[in-house]
Amino acid sequence: MKFGILVNEGPFTHQASDSAYQFVKAALDKGHEVLRVFFYHDGVNNGNKLSEPQADDRNLIKLWGELAKEHKIDLVVCIAAALRRGIKDDILADGFRISGLGQLVEVGIAADRLVTFGD
Amino acid sequence: MEDEFEGTFDTEGVIKKFMFVNRKAPYGTIYALESLETVLISAAFEQDTSVAFVDDGVYQLKKGQDTTGINMKNFSPTYRALEGYDVEKLYVEKESLEARGLTEDDLVVDVEVLSAEELSELMDEQDVVLSA
Numbered sequence: 001m002k003f004g005i006l007v008n009e010g011p012f013t014h015q016a017s018d019s020a021y022q023f024v025k026a027a028l029d030k031g032h033e034v035l036r037v038f039f040y041h042d043g044v045n046n047g048n049k050l051s052e053p054q055a056d057d058r059n060l061i062k063l064w065g066e067l068a069k070e071h072k073i074d075l076v077v078c079i080a081a082a083l084r085r086g087i088k089d090d091i092l093a094d095g096f097r098i099s100g101l102g103q104l105v106e107v108g109i110a111a112d113r114l115v116t117f118g119d
Numbered sequence: 120m121e122d123e124f125e126g127t128f129d130t131e132g133v134i135k136k137f138m139f140v141n142r143k144a145p146y147g148t149i150y151a152l153e154s155l156e157t158v159l160i161s162a163a164f165e166q167d168t169s170v171a172f173v174d175d176g177v178y179q180l181k182k183g184q185d186t187t188g189i190n191m192k193n194f195s196p197t198y199r200a201l202e203g204y205d206v207e208k209l210y211v212e213k214e215s216l217e218a219r220g221l222t223e224d225d226l227v228v229d230v231e232v233l234s235a236e237e238l239s240e241l242m243d244e245q246d247v248v249l250s251a
Contacts, residue, residue: 008150008251035128041153041251074127081153101160108247109135109166110128116250 003027004111005037006104008118010045011060012053017046020117021063028071036074036107037064039096041118044082047075049093065095076103135246136167141176142250146191150251151179155197157249162204169208169245170201171238172230177215180226198228212238 005024009016024034039046051061068075075096077087082098089098108114139158145151161168172180179195186193201209209230216222216232223232233241242248 006249040157041149080156101157102164104157105137105161105164105166106128106130108137108161108249109130109133109164114247114249118251 001027002033002035002110002112004035004104004107004114006114006116006118007037007039007043007046008041008116010042011051013042014119016117016119017043017060017064018058020115021060021067023115023117024067024073034071034073035111036076036103037068038104038107039075039077040081040101040104042081042085043118044077044085044087047077047082047093047096047098048087048091050091051093061093065093068095078104130164134165134167136244137161137169137247137249138242138245139168139170140242140248140250141170141172141179142174144175145179145181145184145195146186146189151176152192152194154249154251155194158201158206159204162201162206168206169210169241170206171210171212171242173212173215173235173238175215175219177211177219177221177226180209180211180228180230181221182225182227195227201228210238210241 005020007017007020011017027034053059077096077098079098079100143150158170180198184193184195211230211232213232213234
């Protein structure tokens with residue numbers, strides 16, 4: 001099955017991004033395809049490379065980037081939501097790109113299922 | 120990275136049923152405002168777009184919003200502009216309206232009022248449901 005993923009919350013305060021990450025990993029393990037992960041609302045903070053979690057904690061920003069690299073997954077941060085929150089290309093973590101909301105609608109059209117992670 | 124993915128999906132001519140479910144009050148969090156932006160984009164992609172208002176989401180359509188005291192933009196006029204984007208399927212859950220002492224006359228746009236059961240049937244028919 002082809003999945004599209006929407007992440008609506010930032011890392012750490014909410015578990016939504018962790019759950020999304022684990023869902024994507026599990027889906028790939030089962031042989032499914034993940035066409036794109038779109039980050040909206042505070043979800044754009046998942047792409048902030050300035051984030052420095054404590055050493056004994058998971059680094060979700062890095063984990064997303066590594067997963068994207070390994071499986072060639074498209075991680076898209078919404079531009080309007082990102083600019084509002086100070087997320088720009090120069091602080092964008094590896095594996096992410098900034099683009100428009102059209103990318104969310106597009107993956108909704110292309111995927112068999114669009115799965116939202118948020119509150 | 121950008122060029123690697125841009126426009127990789129062939130969506131030409133595909134029309135899906137998109138439903139946006141608004142559950143939250145218009146102010147207090149940004150969800151209502153940012154979700155409305157997605158509704159407009161979905162319509163621009165010529166998708167079969169509908170919008171449902173449930174729980175405190177029904178307050179998004181309340182007439183006479185005055186936000187001067189909270190220094191926020193009153194974006195409720197945008198709901199009246201949806202018609203211009205061919206977004207005409209607006210649904211409000213009956214139980215949510217009644218629980219808040221509101222009627223259709225209190226809303227800024229014409230809507231179809233549906234029971235929770237009717238709305239759930241409608242959701243079942245959708246290809247994509249986006250909730251915030």
